[in-house]
Amino acid sequence: MLLAGHQRRCCTRVDATSFRLVPTEWRYVNEGGANVVFRFIGQESSTLKGYVLRIRKEDVKGATPDEIVEFASNNQPTKSGVEYVQVAKAIPVEKRFLIEMNEILKDSPRPTHRKANLHLELPYVMLLPNIAFPSIDQEPPICVELKPKHGRCYKENDMVHPNKRIACRFCLHQHLKHSQGKIHSLSRYCPLALFSTDRSSIASALEALIATPQNNFRLFSSESTFGWDMAEIRSILLELFLQVPILQDLQAMHELDVLDVEGMYNLSQLHDLLTQHNDKEATLGSLLKDLSPSTIHYLILITGGQWQDVSLAAWNQLYQQLYHNFMVATTYKDCSLLIAIQRTTESSPIMDVEHLITLSSGDLFKCKVAIVDLDTKHHKSIGHYYKLDQSIALHVTSDSKTTCTVSQM
Numbered sequence: 001m002l003l004a005g006h007q008r009r010c011c012t013r014v015d016a017t018s019f020r021l022v023p024t025e026w027r028y029v030n031e032g033g034a035n036v037v038f039r040f041i042g043q044e045s046s047t048l049k050g051y052v053l054r055i056r057k058e059d060v061k062g063a064t065p066d067e068i069v070e071f072a073s074n075n076q077p078t079k080s081g082v083e084y085v086q087v088a089k090a091i092p093v094e095k096r097f098l099i100e101m102n103e104i105l106k107d108s109p110r111p112t113h114r115k116a117n118l119h120l121e122l123p124y125v126m127l128l129p130n131i132a133f134p135s136i137d138q139e140p141p142i143c144v145e146l147k148p149k150h151g152r153c154y155k156e157n158d159m160v161h162p163n164k165r166i167a168c169r170f171c172l173h174q175h176l177k178h179s180q181g182k183i184h185s186l187s188r189y190c191p192l193a194l195f196s197t198d199r200s201s202i203a204s205a206l207e208a209l210i211a212t213p214q215n216n217f218r219l220f221s222s223e224s225t226f227g228w229d230m231a232e233i234r235s236i237l238l239e240l241f242l243q244v245p246i247l248q249d250l251q252a253m254h255e256l257d258v259l260d261v262e263g264m265y266n267l268s269q270l271h272d273l274l275t276q277h278n279d280k281e282a283t284l285g286s287l288l289k290d291l292s293p294s295t296i297h298y299l300i301l302i303t304g305g306q307w308q309d310v311s312l313a314a315w316n317q318l319y320q321q322l323y324h325n326f327m328v329a330t331t332y333k334d335c336s337l338l339i340a341i342q343r344t345t346e347s348s349p350i351m352d353v354e355h356l357i358t359l360s361s362g363d364l365f366k367c368k369v370a371i372v373d374l375d376t377k378h379h380k381s382i383g384h385y386y387k388l389d390q391s392i393a394l395h396v397t398s399d400s401k402t403t404c405t406v407s408q409m
């Protein structure tokens with residue numbers, strides 16, 4: 001998981017060379033399928049106060065902490081001009097540290113279905129500020145984790161499977177998951193509504209997330225959620241999304257996928273075919289015969305028309321860029337937003353990293369927004385995504401009542 005603060009100036013940086021990780025100063029918090037989270041419980045004066053460690057479990061595939069941090073540094077949203085500063089760090093550790101942390105894990109109150117040990121061979125762990133529990137001397141904030149997914153429904157002239165014009169991918173995927181028994185009921189949430197920029201649509205999207213959260217909406221706090229009511233939290237989130245262009249920034253990253261996975265898969269097969277040629281100056285026109293109309297369509301789209309004149313060397317460069325952009329978009333389509341909300345008074349100073357939200361009641365709140373779960377997807381093949389995409393599209397039958405939960409925009 002990566003934490004990128006929505007901030008212009010970083011005030012939470014920790015110099016990795018200025019401290020030493022001591023196993024007894026960390027306590028188990030929770031875990032998912034891939035990582036275990038430990039909270040710092042050492043001295044109040046330590047620069048590590050307010051931080052958590054995320055340590056990978058054994059036998060988990062995917063990007064390592066150093067790869068995730070590097071990915072986020074090199075692929076930040078830029079559309080709105082708001083600077084996103086990366087606050088997560090990949091910290092080098094010795095195997096001895098991981099062995100001792102593994103012993104701590106064995107004595108921790110883990111959920112019964114979680115058994116895996118820590119990965120003892122990884123040279124890095126992830127250190128990140130825990131914005132859910134920033135300070136004990138203020139009123140505890142509440143934290144919302146929101147996974148918006150991707151808001152797009154294809155139009156009549158888009159060259160995709162026709163079923164992908166019926167509803168957005170999230171809503172289509174709900175039907176497949178339901179038939180596979182992965183979810184008990186369909187979510188009422190539709191990303192098209194959240195990404196719409198329309199006040200009433202965003203409000204209904206938030207209402208749907210609260211009613212049917214699945215893994216798209218989670219609320220947590222260091223203390224308890226007592227004193228907060230959902231209507232208030234929904235109103236704060238609504239004002240935040242109208243005030244801060246975070247969703248537009250995410251959408252711009254999603255749009256780096258210009259061909260859809262169907263086009264990307266088509267060209268990846270063409271690329272495989274072209275790897276058997278060595279003459280870098282040869283043109284695609286001389287190397288490729290009997291192309292399908294769809295392949296020609298994609299080639300025209302990405303070259304501006306003159307695809308026959310493109311040299312093999314230029315093609316290789318072009319394809320690498322397309323592949324990279326597709327993977328960046330895919331990673332951002334699966335990221336989450338972490339939003340910390342704290343009550344405040346008008347006289348409270350607002351830091352650069354915070355957004356002040358005023359409700360119609362006059363109540364004031366400070367919010368901090370971070371983009372998390374930017375685990376780069378490069379370890380999965382284009383073929384993997386294509387196969388999943390096709391199972392989602394093919395699952396929709398002609399008599400199905402599948403549709404987006406909102407009118408399509």
Ligand SMILES: [Zn+2]
Binds near residue numbers: 192
């Ligand atoms: Zn939808």
